[in-house]
Amino acid sequence: MMLSRLSKKLILLMTFLAVGGFIFACPAFTTETYKIGGIFSVTGPASFLGDPEKKSMEMMIDQINDAGGIDGHLLEGVIYDTEGDPQRSVNNVTKLINKDNVIAIVGPSRTPTTLAVIPFAERVQIPLISCAAGITIVDPVKKWVFKTAQNDALAVCSVYQHMKDNGIKKIGIITVTNAFGESGKNQLKQHAGDFGIEIVEEESFGAKDTDMTPQLTKIRKVQPDAIVCWGTNPGPAVVAKNIKQLEINMPLYQSHGVASPKFIELAGEAAEGIYLPTGKILVADLLPDTDPQKKILMEYQKNFEETYGQSVSGFGGYAYDAMMMLERALPGTNGDLKKLRDNIENIKGLVGISGTFNFTPEDHNGLAPDAFVMVKIENGTWKLVE
Amino acid sequence: MLQELLQYLFSGITNGAIYGVIAVGFSMLYSSTELINFAHGEFVMLGALGLVSLWGGLGIPLPVAFLLVVIGVAVVGFLFERLAIRTVRKPNPIVLVIITVGASIFLRGIGMLTWGKDAYSVPPFSDHDPIDLAGAKLLSQSIWIVGIALFFVILLHLFFKKTLTGKAMIACAISKKAAWLTGIPSERMVLLAFFLSTGMGAVAGIIIAPITMCSYDMGTMLGLKGFCAAMLGGLGSLWGSILGGFILGILESLGVGFFSSSMKDAIAFFLLLLILYVRPGGIIMAKDIKRF
Structure with missing residues (x-):
């Protein structure tokens, strides 16, 4: 008697779980958007980096979506604030990976925060495109880690x-x-x-x-x-x-x-x-018209200043470049992380804000001194x- | 050699005067309330950024801006006492100290919202060329800083020694209960101590503004240095605090000059520990000048 009542409850519970799980799991299969994670030091001492980076990333996502997205998938940015703190950055990355299921992460803004999150990106194997300058981020080369800021x-x-x-x-x-x-x-x-x-x-x-x-x-x-x-x-x-x-x-x-x-x-x-x-x-x-970067620089400057009404800085360009890399690498991957990573590594001659990117398996920064x-x-x- | 030594001393004395003024604020509050106000550095920040807005931004003449900022910041200190300190039901020292830590975070947040995250600079008080002494350069702002610092400390000294209110404050500091029995309104004296202490913080912020960059987070380190200076010289002693400030400033700059700039803070703090070990009460800590 006791046992049957218990098992009845169990069955009921399991049914609930199964139905509930199905309902909640469903949207994940039919989703149309590519979620891109962003972690920047939007506030705190390094806000001069994170604030324009966040704005540039949002601007780029809007641009891509206005143009119809990538392979019909719209992009969705999930952006968290690290406050320039390594521990918080780690928490943010864990959240992006486990809760938000993003397919790539842009940021963090600073070298110490980036170094703190690299082990997590490497372990779950998700492309991370850092916006920090420190050479230790890409030297030695880590398989899943790239960066857009020029090396010191x-x-x-x-x-x-x-x-x-x-x-x-x-x-x-x-x-x-x-x-x-x-x-x-x-x-x-x-x-x-x-x-x-x-x-x-x-x-x-x-x-x-x-x-x-x-x-x-x-x-x-x-x-x-x-x-x-x-x-x-x-x-x-x-x-x-x-x-x-x-x-x-x-x-x-x-x-x-x-x-x-x-x-x-x-x-x-x-x-x-x-x-x-x-x-x-x-x-x-001031650049001569022959400079290959002049066109995109002027365009970015104009867009940024019109959208946010504040003067542009070079720092936002790091996130902008990261988004341009994803725009170039995402088509045809169907959200497959491994393919996405390989595509990023194969990017050649991408003219961005910080310079012209030529990635190789040995160089995950891809910039030359002319940057x-x-x-x-x-x-x-x-x-x-x- | 003489040229370098003089340059180190000029730098040390300038910074020392600022640390001294901050230390006096700490000391004064401690002696009348036995409270270390960890939000004191934030009042220095308010002073500096207040000057940036009033003098640099609105173009109010310097002496008027100076006065307005000091009074304005002191009123903030006044409100801080009324709203955050006085209302505590069980005023354990540890509770009050934690409240001041909270207040410092709060004030820093207010500073960030008001002035943004960028740094600001203001020109020196007067536009004289640096004075050349044996090849070392003495800045006009350094003279202003030391002069203003000494002026305010002497003013405070006279206030405590010559006026009835000042003497009443000392009486409160020595024994609150006894002062109360003689009819001194001790709560009002505490309020006055907050008013004067935060006002001194604002003075430090104002005089330092032209030689450095002012931002919402500048107060923490300055507060810490001021606290060290107060401990070094003798917490609770007016002249001890200013002396502690000068010693700390000079040691720092000599440390950079003769040892290494990466050891700057280490040298200063090591000496602080040493002095506290040998003389726990600070340098000036004779029995009879325990208080103001």
Whole structure:
């Protein structure tokens, strides 16, 4: 008696489960949309990266959908905020994979957050297209991980090439003590010898430091030919100001980390005469018409500024490029992750915002040094340097 | 050698004066309420960004903007005491400290919503060229910073030593109950302490604004440095705090100059630990000047 009642309940429960499971499982079979995950540091200290990336991704998805989607499938973006925090990024990725069933992930925005999520993408085998710059993301190459942002090494080489052309041999470097600055410092030290340049003084500053005159005094003491500062706003603006205040008359090179109008605004007069490498988006209208990227840069700039009413930065382009890669790689895959990955790896000659991408199984960044141009700040604006 | 040494000292004294002013805010509140206000750095941020808006944005003349910002931030501190601190039913120190931590997150959020996530800069107070001393450059803003810091500390000193209200505050600090028995409205004195302390925070924010970049998250590190300076000099002592600030600032810049810039914070904090170990009460901690 007891047993039969129990088994009746069990049967009832199982029926419910089966029916329920069928009802809930059904939409998954008939779905028409491709879900693309996005994880960016939309808020927090790296919001200057994540915010335009999120907007660019949304803009690109709308564009693709307006044009009828891919193979008749509309795209749907599922975007989460990492706040620049590795732990949160891991949570977001787990959610994207297990709950949202996305077929590819764009982001995260920063190198530490990307490194934190790579093991998860590799384990479940889902294409991850990072928007961060650190070279450790793609060196050594990971099968499922790609990135659109230019490697720091390319920026360092642009700076060194310019120095070599101008007869600069001894430099002092001052870098910020975060992942960006550390990576820059390593690349600066690694490539100096290739260009016959010697680093004679090495200093650092904290991201929130308010005064860098002691470090700069120390650099001045050894009399280098030029100073290189590697950091993201606002520290490098303080460095630029301090150099003017100490009346140090040496050429100052900054990194692509400050390649935005905000830097000129912060440093004011102290920005005059500074050299820095930058992706081409910043100087799109100055580029010669023969430049293969000019057309797409102008188009992206126009669309972004019309859609969001704020001026474009190079950072949003990282997510835009990632979406262009997916647009190129998705057709014909029918949502198959393995095919999608192979298609991404086979992309050749894709002209994007950050440069021209040529992926190979050995190179998952696919950019060449021509992704950067050197600019000089003159009269509060950028000038292309030959 | 002399040129470098002087340059390190100028930098150290400038930063030290700022740490000192922040430390005074910590100290003053501690001595009248036994409370460490971990939101203090956020009041520094409000001061700096307030100046960015009023002076840089609206173009209000500097002295007026200065005054408005200090009073404005002090009113925020006043409201903070009335709404968040006074209303606590069981004011255990630990509860109050956690409330201040919460307030710091809240104020940082308000700062982010009001001013956005970008950094801002303002020009120096006066447009003089740096003064050349044996090859070292002394910035005009550094003179302003040290001058204003000393001015306010002396003002506070006179307030505590010469006025009846100031003396009443000291009485409250020494023994709340005894002060209450003599008819001093001790709750009003606590309110006044919050008002003055956060006002000092705003002063620190205002004087630091031209030499650095101001953003909504600048307060945390400054607050921490100020707290260290207060501990170093002697929490609860006015002159100890300002002395602690100078020592911390100078040690930091000498640490960068003679050791390594990557060791900057480590050197300062190591010395802090050392001093706390040898003299747990801070440098100035004779029995009779335990309080203001």
